[in-house]
Each structure stands twice: as C-alpha cells, then as structure tokens.
Amino acid sequence: MDEIALEIAKQCLAGQIKIVSRVVTGIYDRELKSCGLKITQASILVHLLAYGSRSGSALGRSLQMDKSTVSRNIDRMTKNGWVHKTDADNVEITEVGRELIVSARPQWEKAQKTVCSIFGSEGVEAVTLLTDRVKNRNKRK
Amino acid sequence: MDEIALEIAKQCLAGQIKIVSRVVTGIYDRELKSCGLKITQASILVHLLAYGSRSGSALGRSLQMDKSTVSRNIDRMTKNGWVHKTDADNVEITEVGRELIVSARPQWEKAQKTVCSIFGSEGVEAVTLLTDRVKNRNKRK
DNA sequence: GTCTCCATGTTGTATATGCAACATATAAGT
DNA sequence: ACTTATATGTTGCATATACAACATGGAGAC
Secondary structure: OHHHHHHHHHHOHHHHHHHHHHHHHHHHHHHHHHHOOOHHHHHHHHHHHHHOOEOHHHHHHHHOOOHHHHHHHHHHHHHOOOEEEOOOOOEEEOHHHHHHHHHOHHHHHHHHHHHHHHHHHHHHHHHHHHHHHHHOOOOOO | OHHHHHHHHHHOHHHHHHHHHHHHHHHHHHHHHHHOOOHHHHHHHHHHHHHOOEOHHHHHHHHOOOHHHHHHHHHHHHHOOOEEEOOOOOEEEOHHHHHHHHHOHHHHHHHHHHHHHHHHHHHHHHHHHHHHHHHOOOOOO
C-alpha cells in the first residue's frame, strides 16, 4: 500500500490545492494584517465595491461560499462597521469599509506581487484557468 | 473606484484560489462523508501511510500547515483512534486508521474523477504547476 | 558544565468554513 | 385563497486554520 499511498498523496487534487491555498492565504493575510483585514473579508469588500450592494446569497454564489459562511462573515464585518444591511436586506459597503479597502490597496498589491513572483506568468494563467473551469463547471456538455 | 475594484476582484490570486479550494474541498468532503472522513484528515493519513511515521512539524512542512493546526488535527484523529504517538513522539497511523483510509479509496477516486472532469487535463497540469512553484518558492534565484 | 539558540509541541484566541435544521418569505400552480 | 415549492437567512455544531505566547528539550559555543 505504501507505493499506492505515495501515488495518491502526490495526485490528490484537493490536497494540492489546499496546500497552495494555505500558503497563498498566509502571504495575503500577513500583508493585510497591518490594516486589520484578512483576505476573505477584503474579497467581500472589493466585491461589494465592484458590483454594488447585493444579497448574501448572491455574494455566496460569486464567491462560492455557503450562505451560512457569508452570513457570519457579514456579521463580523457589520460589527466592525464595514458593511450594513439596506432596506431591501442587501449587503452594502459603508464609507468606513470603502476607506479601509482603499487604504489596504498597497498591501494587497505587495502580496499580489509576491505571489506572482512565486507563480510566474504560467502560474498566474494556471489560476485563471482553474477559476474559469470551476465557475463554469455546470455549463458544459 | 468601481472599475479599479472590478480589476482587483478579477485579478486577486488569493481570492481566486480560495474559490477553487472551497469548491474542490466540498466535492471531496461530501464524497468522503460516508466514511466519516474529510479531505484534510484523509491527506494526513495518506501521508503517514506513504512516508511512514513522522514528527508533527515534519507533517506541517510537507502539508504547509502551521504546527498548531497539525497539533489539533492530530488530537482529533487520536481521539478517533486513527493515529497515535510513538515513543519518539512521532505520529504513526494505527491499524484502524490504515483500514479506514484503504476503505475510503473508492470515494476518493470518485471525487478525484469528478474534479478531473471539471478541470480537464490542462487544469490538472495547472494544479501540479502551482504546487511545484509553491513548494520550491524559496529555492530559486 | 553552562548558557544560548533553535526546533518542537501545546494552548488561548479568533477567523473561516460547511452541513443540517429551522424559520420566512416569495412565487407559482390549481 | 390555499398549497406547494423554492430562495433566503440564521443558528447549532463541528472542523480547519493561523498567530502569539508559552514550555521544553536538544545542540553547539565557550
């Protein structure tokens, strides 16, 4: 079984992706720490800024996040005053949230640059490819 | 800022990788659920089977996991009787753990196949590329 | 031998994450 | 109108994850 286990250890796509995710998340989180942000919440803020206020479930679909995960992330961010609920129950970024994410841009850029240099241009393309495939996984054949 | 935020939302490597990671982790976890396993612990078991008993920190290095994360995962797995500590304080898979991971192989294969069909051969190669780059990130230039 | 440094492991604290179960609400069909 | 189905949001529970702080233990330096 040792050799078979070795093959599985090397081939498991989830295992590999989780390793990559841990490393990359760490690079961004450590960089954003000085702003009091983590990459998950930064992503949500950027999303709200880019696409405007939306429902929690719409956010979940965009970010491929369970609705309960969205709900609790929004809770934390609401406590911080970064987002709030509109009349229509949409999640909306506040002025504080907007200023925070704008101020975090240099740190984001630095982390992005670090990861780019680790991945190389092929690696960056690889990420785009994977994201596309995942997002369109139900729209084929 | 809207357009800039849009660019950032689309380009952020951490955001993209975390999306992929969430989707892929979910596919494996749902498949392994019938065995009472999740992909993180399955990865640890496979690692122990492939490389033999090792220290927690060695496991952390292989899986790019913080030592505290390893420690608590091993705790849970010890309670389940899947691993134990040797005299030399190494983590070792038990017979129960071995049988469990062997029995989980069909579910793993199914999840792997599902993700392969989403990624396509280019996607699978992309994952390998990213893993290599991440693991060798300090060994260049 | 002693002291210092580094590797290792654990614990406190906090975020991130998902499933199941529940409550609501909205839409559609009859 | 009533019913049913679907979408949405929250909460209980459990795992996964990392940083900071701490304790320990071994390896050299002297």
